[in-house]
Amino acid sequence: MENKELQKKREDEKFCPKKIGSYFRVEWKVLLTITISGLIYNLGLLAEPWFEGRMTGMLVDILRGSGTFANMLFLVIGYVAAIGIVQVSRYVKRFYVRRFANNVNRRIKEILYHSLVTRGRASLREEGEGTIMTKAIRDVDDCVEGMRKFTTEIFDTGVALTAYAGMLLWYDWRLALLCMIFPPISYITAEKMKRMIQRTGAAYKKQCGVLSAVTLDRAQNAVTYRVFGCERDRQMAYEKNLTDYETSAVKANIWNSAMPPIYKVISMTSVLFILYFGQKNTLGSGWSSWSIATFTTFLACFVKLSTKSSSAAKLFNAVHKAQVSWNRIRPLFDSVNEEEDGKEWRPGDLEVKDVSFAYPDGKRVLEHVSFSAKPGQIIGVTGPVACGKSTLGKLFLCECPYEGTVRFAGKDLLQMEEAERKGIVAYLGHDPELFHDSVRDNVLLGDEKDLKTYLKAVCIDREVSEMEEGEDTLIGNGGVRLSGGQAQRVALARTLCHKKPLLVLDDPFSALDKSTEREVFSNVQAMTRDSIVLLLSHRLYLFPQMDQIIWMDEGKTTVGTHEELLQKVSAYATLFTTQEGEDSHEA
Numbered sequence: 001m002e003n004k005e006l007q008k009k010r011e012d013e014k015f016c017p018k019k020i021g022s023y024f025r026v027e028w029k030v031l032l033t034i035t036i037s038g039l040i041y042n043l044g045l046l047a048e049p050w051f052e053g054r055m056t057g058m059l060v061d062i063l064r065g066s067g068t069f070a071n072m073l074f075l076v077i078g079y080v081a082a083i084g085i086v087q088v089s090r091y092v093k094r095f096y097v098r099r100f101a102n103n104v105n106r107r108i109k110e111i112l113y114h115s116l117v118t119r120g121r122a123s124l125r126e127e128g129e130g131t132i133m134t135k136a137i138r139d140v141d142d143c144v145e146g147m148r149k150f151t152t153e154i155f156d157t158g159v160a161l162t163a164y165a166g167m168l169l170w171y172d173w174r175l176a177l178l179c180m181i182f183p184p185i186s187y188i189t190a191e192k193m194k195r196m197i198q199r200t201g202a203a204y205k206k207q208c209g210v211l212s213a214v215t216l217d218r219a220q221n222a223v224t225y226r227v228f229g230c231e232r233d234r235q236m237a238y239e240k241n242l243t244d245y246e247t248s249a250v251k252a253n254i255w256n257s258a259m260p261p262i263y264k265v266i267s268m269t270s271v272l273f274i275l276y277f278g279q280k281n282t283l284g285s286g287w288s289s290w291s292i293a294t295f296t297t298f299l300a301c302f303v304k305l306s307t308k309s310s311s312a313a314k315l316f317n318a319v320h321k322a323q324v325s326w327n328r329i330r331p332l333f334d335s336v337n338e339e340e341d342g343k344e345w346r347p348g349d350l351e352v353k354d355v356s357f358a359y360p361d362g363k364r365v366l367e368h369v370s371f372s373a374k375p376g377q378i379i380g381v382t383g384p385v386a387c388g389k390s391t392l393g394k395l396f397l398c399e400c401p402y403e404g405t406v407r408f409a410g411k412d413l414l415q416m417e418e419a420e421r422k423g424i425v426a427y428l429g430h431d432p433e434l435f436h437d438s439v440r441d442n443v444l445l446g447d448e449k450d451l452k453t454y455l456k457a458v459c460i461d462r463e464v465s466e467m468e469e470g471e472d473t474l475i476g477n478g479g480v481r482l483s484g485g486q487a488q489r490v491a492l493a494r495t496l497c498h499k500k501p502l503l504v505l506d507d508p509f510s511a512l513d514k515s516t517e518r519e520v521f522s523n524v525q526a527m528t529r530d531s532i533v534l535l536l537s538h539r540l541y542l543f544p545q546m547d548q549i550i551w552m553d554e555g556k557t558t559v560g561t562h563e564e565l566l567q568k569v570s571a572y573a574t575l576f577t578t579q580e581g582e583d584s585h586e587a
C-alpha cells in the first residue's frame with residue numbers, strides 16, 4: 001500500500017502539465033495493455049489476406065480435382081479462428097485506448113479547473129469568459145481526441161503498415177517497391193495540407209469563443225439592452241457573429257473532410273501496377289512466379305496497406321487539430337507550471353503569491369496577499385479586529401477556492417491530493433476541539449510518543465499530573481472541565497505532537513498569562529526548527545522575536561521584519577507601543 005502511494009507520489013513529482021509526453025508517461029500501464037493487444041491485433045490482420053489467398057488457391061485446386069474439401073474446411077476454421085483472435089484483441093485495444101483518452105481528458109480538465117480558479121477575475125475577463133470556456137472544455141476534448149487517434153493509429157496504421165509492407169516485399173520485392181511509391185506521396189500531400197487545416201481549425205475555435213462570449217454578454221445584460229433600446233443592434237451583432245461562426249465551421253469542415261478521399265485515391269493508384277505486373281507473374285513472364293493464391297494475397301494485402309495509408313493521413317489531420325487545441329490551452333497551464341518561473345525550490349519552502357479571497361456572500365477579505373517563508377521561520381500575522389487573520393490561516397486548508405497560488409516546495413496546494421496536503425499543513429483554530437477521551441489520547445491520537453515532552457512544551461505537565469487520574473484524566477464533553485488556557489495548551493500539545501512542515505496557529509496563546517506565553521513560545525520555537533509557523537495573534541509583545549510580520553488591514557497586507565513594520569506601518573507601531581506600555585504598567 002505504502003509502496004503504491006510512494007510510487008504515485010514519485011510519478012506526480014515528475015509530472016509536468018505543460019509537457020504532452022507527461023500525460024503518456026503517467027498512463028504507462030494502460031499504454032502497455034494497448035501495445036500488447038495492438039500487436040496481436042495487427043499481426044493477426046496479416047493472417048486474413050494469407051488465408052484468403054490460400055482459400056482461393058484451394059478453390060482452384062478443388063475445381064481442378066487436386067484439392068479436397070477437408071483441406072478447405074481446415075483453412076476455413078483457421079480463417080474464422082484468426083478473425084476471432086483479431087476481433088477480441090481489437091476490442092481490448094479499443095477499450096483501453098478509450099480509457100487512456102478518458103484518463104487524460106479528466107486529468108487535463110482537473111488541472112485547468114485549478115488553474116482557472118486560481119486566476120484573478122481581471123485576467124479571466126481580459127481573455128473573455130467565452131473563450132476560456134471553449135478552451136477548458138472543447139479544446140481539451142479535441143486535443144485528447146488527437147492523442148487518442150495517435151495512440152490508436154500507431155498500431156492500426158504504423159504496425160499494420162510495416163507488417164503489410166514486409167509481406168508484399170516477401171512475395172515480389174520489385175513490384176512491392178513500385179507499389180509503395182504512392183502511399184508516401186499521400187502522406188506528404190497530407191503533411192503539406194496541414195497548414196490549411198490548422199488555419200481553418202484555429203479560426204473556427206476562435207469564432208466559437210467569440211460566439212460564446214457574445215451569448216453570455218447578451219444573457220447577462222439582457223435587461224439593460226432592452227431598457228436602453230439596444231436590442232436590435234445586439235440582435236444584428238449576434239446574427240453577424242453567428243454567420244461568421246457558420247462560415248468558419250464550414251471552412252474547417254471542408255478542409256477536414258475533403259482531404260482524406262484525395263489521399264486515398266493517391267495511394268490506391270498502385271493497383272494499376274499490380275494488375276499489370278501481377279498478371280505477368282501469374283502467367284510466368286514477370287519478376288517472380290506466382291500462383292492465383294499469391295496474386296490474390298498480394299492484391300488483398302496492398303488494398304489493406306493502401307487503406308491504412310489513408311488512415312495515416314487521417315492521423316495527421318487529427319494530430320494537427322490536436323496541436324491547434326494544445327497551443328490554445330497551453331497558456332492556461334501557466335499558473336500551475338512550477339518550472340518556468342525560474343525559482344529554485346527547496347524542500348519546505350512556502351510561497352503565497354497574489355492571493356485574493358472573497359466569501360460566498362461577496363465580501364472580499366484578502367486582496368493580493370504575497371509572502372514567502374523558509375523552514376524554521378516563525379511568521380506573526382496581526383492587524384485590527386476582523387482584518388482577516390483567521391481567513392488567511394484557513395486558506396491553507398484549501399476548503400474554499402481562492403485566486404492566486406499557494407505553493408509548498410514548488411507544488412500548488414490546491415492541486416495536491418487531500419492526503420498529500422494533510423501531510424503538509426497542521427492547523428490549530430480558535431476552538432481547541434478536545435474530544436471526550438483522556439489527556440493522553442487527545443494529544444497522542446493513538447501514536448506511541450512520549451506524552452510528557454509535549455505536555456512540558458506547553459507548560460501543562462504539572463497541572464495534568466495533579467489531576468486525579470493524571471494523563472488518563474477524561475476531558476472534553478462530559479469530562480473534567482479545563483480552563484480556556486488549559487484547553488488551548490492541550491490542543492497546542494496535540495498540534496506539536498503531530499507537527500507538519502507548515503503549522504498554522506490561530507491565536508494559540510490568547511488565554512495564557514504572559515510569562516507562560518513566553519515560555520510556551522520559546523518551546524514552540526525550539527520544536528519547530530524544521531517547520532514554518534504562521535502565528536496569528538492580537539498580542540504583539542512576542543513579535544520582535546519573529547522572523548517576519550504580516551500586517552493585515554482591510555484585506556491588504558504589508559510584509560516585513562518587526563523593525564521594518566515599525567517604520568512603515570504607523571498603525572502597527574501604535575498598537576505595539578500601546579501594548580508595551582500596558583505591559584510595563586502591569587509590571
Ligand SMILES: Nc1ncnc2c1ncn2[C@@H]1O[C@H](COP(=O)(O)OP(=O)(O)OP(=O)(O)O)[C@@H](O)[C@H]1O
Pocket residue numbers: 359360361363365384385386387388389390391392
Ligand atoms: N464564513 C464567513 N462568511 C462570510 N464572512 C465571513 C466568514 N468568516 C469571516 N467572515 C468575515 O470576514 C472578515 C474577516 O474575518 P476573520 O475571522 O478572518 O478575521 P480575524 O482577523 O481573524 O478576526 P479576529 O480579529 O476576530 O480574530 C470579517 O469581517 C468576518 O465577518
